Amino acid sequence: MKRTISFLAVLVAACPAYADYSVTDKGIWPESWPKELELLRKQASTYEGPLAPNRHYAIRFSNRDEFEAAWPHILKLQSQGASILLVRTPNFFLGEKNKAGVVIHCPPADQIPGAANAKGGLNSTYIELVVDGDIVDLNRIQLPADTPIVDKRFKDGKNK
Numbered sequence: 001m002k003r004t005i006s007f008l009a010v011l012v013a014a015c016p017a018y019a020d021y022s023v024t025d026k027g028i029w030p031e032s033w034p035k036e037l038e039l040l041r042k043q044a045s046t047y048e049g050p051l052a053p054n055r056h057y058a059i060r061f062s063n064r065d066e067f068e069a070a071w072p073h074i075l076k077l078q079s080q081g082a083s084i085l086l087v088r089t090p091n092f093f094l095g096e097k098n099k100a101g102v103v104i105h106c107p108p109a110d111q112i113p114g115a116a117n118a119k120g121g122l123n124s125t126y127i128e129l130v131v132d133g134d135i136v137d138l139n140r141i142q143l144p145a146d147t148p149i150v151d152k153r154f155k156d157g158k159n160k
Contacts, residue, residue, distance in 0.1 A: 022047070024045065027040060027042075028041075029046070029104075034077075037059075043060050044058060045093070052107075055106040059074075059102045060094055060098045061100050067101075083148040083149065083150050084148070085129065086131055086151045087131070088131055088132070089130060091103070094130055099130070100131070100134070100136040102127060104125060104128075
């Protein structure tokens, strides 16, 4: 038994630990974003990672009116041709306790939006909409007609 514990201790000590994301408990998005989103910084989180410094801004909503007022301004951030993903909870970026919100996925700050990245994809900003049917109710908001909508809410009965 002592040998096993010693081996594990050496193995853990020899392997460096890497965090997948750096997290800030407020929205630290660019000043160039719509001023109407400024008040939402306090209820947002910023994630940077995992491999390239991609940025992810999670905005939690607990009030339908607040979400509906912010929605048109959030849509202004989306890159042309980028998708809107519809998901349900639990959501990694919003946390287990939050049932509704938006995650805005952005390319690294030094990338030119719309340019090809090293993997051949486009560096685009896309929106992940966490739908609960109450605060975020698809019957009450308008989704852009020219935007691909990817509904992942019911895939295999789970949100993946």
